[in-house]
Amino acid sequence: MLKLRDVNAYYGYVHALKGISIDVEEGKIVSLLGANGAGKTSTLKVISRLVSVESGIIEFQERNIKNYSPEQIVSMGIVQVPEGRxxxxxxxxxxxxxxxxxxxxxxxxxxxxxxxxxxxxxxxxxxxxxxxxxxxxxxxxxxxxxxxxxxKPKLLLLDEPSLGLAPLIVKDIFEIIKEINKEGTTILLVEQNAFQALQISDYAYILETGKIVHQGRANQLISDQNVKKAYLGA
Structure with a gap:
């Protein structure tokens, strides 16, 4: 459904995304994980066309959307829930x-x-x-x-939906995200709560300083000892 290939993006002189490549299959939940400043929100903003792409390819349903306006992106069915609500x-x-x-x-x-x-x-x-x-x-x-x-999004971009919320509310929000996905909406989820995100995701990418350093099926990453030690607090 969505493909990013070797995407580079900048904030002024800051190289925010350094050649990232991501696939989001239709009907799946895909997570972008990593610490603050890793490039997670920048990736969503690039997809939504709120940040310009210096180089690389962005395709949605086999159409090149690299030069589309934010309004055109929404009209195509890509809708973002921003960080901070x-x-x-x-x-x-x-x-x-x-x-x-x-x-x-x-x-x-x-x-x-x-x-x-x-x-x-x-x-x-x-x-x-x-x-x-x-x-x-x-x-x-x-x-x-x-x-x-x-x-009526085809692809829902969620940026830190658990940020600042009490644990019981976080649990409710993640249950609803799963339900929305079951009803047919594809989801790209940015989340610092890596454990919660991996529990509901099909696939995940882990970013560090604008680069993808790990990727794989969520059920494999959640049991990977290196990932657990670095990102899950184990």
Whole structure:
């Protein structure tokens, strides 16, 4: 579904991505793991076209999207949930969700999607008239994911969905991510909580300073002694 080949990207003079190559198969959950500054978020921003590609190839469903605009990327079905949630704090829960539909052409189906989001996140239904800025951190994360789902993504990019959340909320969020995937949405997950991410992923890449240093099936990486020692706290 998605292919990156020898992608290089810069922030000014900083070489953020150094020739990375990634494959995301349709219907799978793929994780990007690594410490802060490893290049995980930069990879998502390159895919979303929020950061320019210096060189390399980015293909989505066999189309070269390297020079597409962010709006075109969303219209194609690639939708990102940003780190830190970034909900619109002065708008209601429902207004935030409806913002996710701005590229939709099938307006008649939007109510069905809204019902589906409320099925995943019943708390959002209970709070649909509440101002988003008054929600808890976990509820804002649910809202950010729900807003992305309103765009009917083919590929959902999740950037640190567990960041700053209590362990019980993290468990709920990861269960919902699995459910979203089972319903047919492909997921590329950036996550510092490597153990949690590997538990729900099919495949994973581990980045260090803009380079891929390990990759493999998640069930193999989670039992690899070197990976466990370096990234899983074992």
């Amino acid at each position: 970034q909900v619109f704090p002065q708008l209601t829960v429902k207004e935030n969700l409806m913002i996710g539909t701005f590229t939709r052409k099938d307006k008649d189906n939007i109510p069905n999607t809204l019902d589906k989001v409320y099925t995943y996140f019943p708390r959002l239904k209970e709070r649909e008239k509440q101002i988003a800025g008054t929600l808890s951190g976990g509820e804002q994360q649910m809202l950010a994911i729900g807003r992305a789902l309103m765009a």
